[in-house]
Amino acid sequence: MTCGTLRAVGCGFAILAAIVGAGAFAFARTAPAVRKPAVAAPSAPTLSSARTFLLEELHQKLDGRWSKAWSSLYPLHQRVAVKAVYLRCERATPFFSPTLSFGILRIRRARVHVPGLAQSLPGAAVTLRVALAWYGPRDPIVLTPTLHVVAVGGRWRWLLSSQSYRMYRTAACGSLPPV
Numbered sequence: 001m002t003c004g005t006l007r008a009v010g011c012g013f014a015i016l017a018a019i020v021g022a023g024a025f026a027f028a029r030t031a032p033a034v035r036k037p038a039v040a041a042p043s044a045p046t047l048s049s050a051r052t053f054l055l056e057e058l059h060q061k062l063d064g065r066w067s068k069a070w071s072s073l074y075p076l077h078q079r080v081a082v083k084a085v086y087l088r089c090e091r092a093t094p095f096f097s098p099t100l101s102f103g104i105l106r107i108r109r110a111r112v113h114v115p116g117l118a119q120s121l122p123g124a125a126v127t128l129r130v131a132l133a134w135y136g137p138r139d140p141i142v143l144t145p146t147l148h149v150v151a152v153g154g155r156w157r158w159l160l161s162s163q164s165y166r167m168y169r170t171a172a173c174g175s176l177p178p179v
Contacts, residue, residue: 045151047107050124053149053156054104058128062099066090074150074157076116081160081168089173100131100140112148115165123150 045053053072060069066087073081081089105127112123126147131140149156160168167173 044122045154045156047109047124050107050126050149050156051104054126054128054147054158057158058102061090062095064091069158072155072157074114074159075152076114077160077165077168080116080165082171085168085171085173089168092173097132097134097141100133102128102130105129105144110148112150112159113162114150114159115162116169121150123148124156 057069057072060066067083069090070078070081070083070086073086107124107126110123110125111120112125113120126149128143128145128147130143130145132143134141147158149158151157
């Protein structure tokens, strides 16, 4: 999920939280076998869980719970946007307009470009509809950004935008000096 995309229009969303893993079970027995230690690989999260994840992430950010939001950021991006700097930057960038409503328009599986990686990863593209108050509720600004999430260890993780990734890589917050 990318906060910088929406922040370019001034609102500072960055996205998403609860996950339901999908699992498959196979039962087969051909001959007595030596038991191996049970090490289950995490299952890929479902597309419907991407909806839940993204909506929760949006609520966290709209409520100013930046620390909680950071905890579900993609691990590579956590190393670039270290928690103290991320919290400082996000707290220093207020939303420019009240959010009237937001919701999910569509979700699909997609290959996702992850800033900082050379290759794309399997993930989900989530298109939102966000209505922001402008000159009152009569004339809202409506945005329809598509945000991306990727699975790590059976859980969805949101992403920094390319612009935000570059900004955090230099440990700066736009006009704020580095920590």
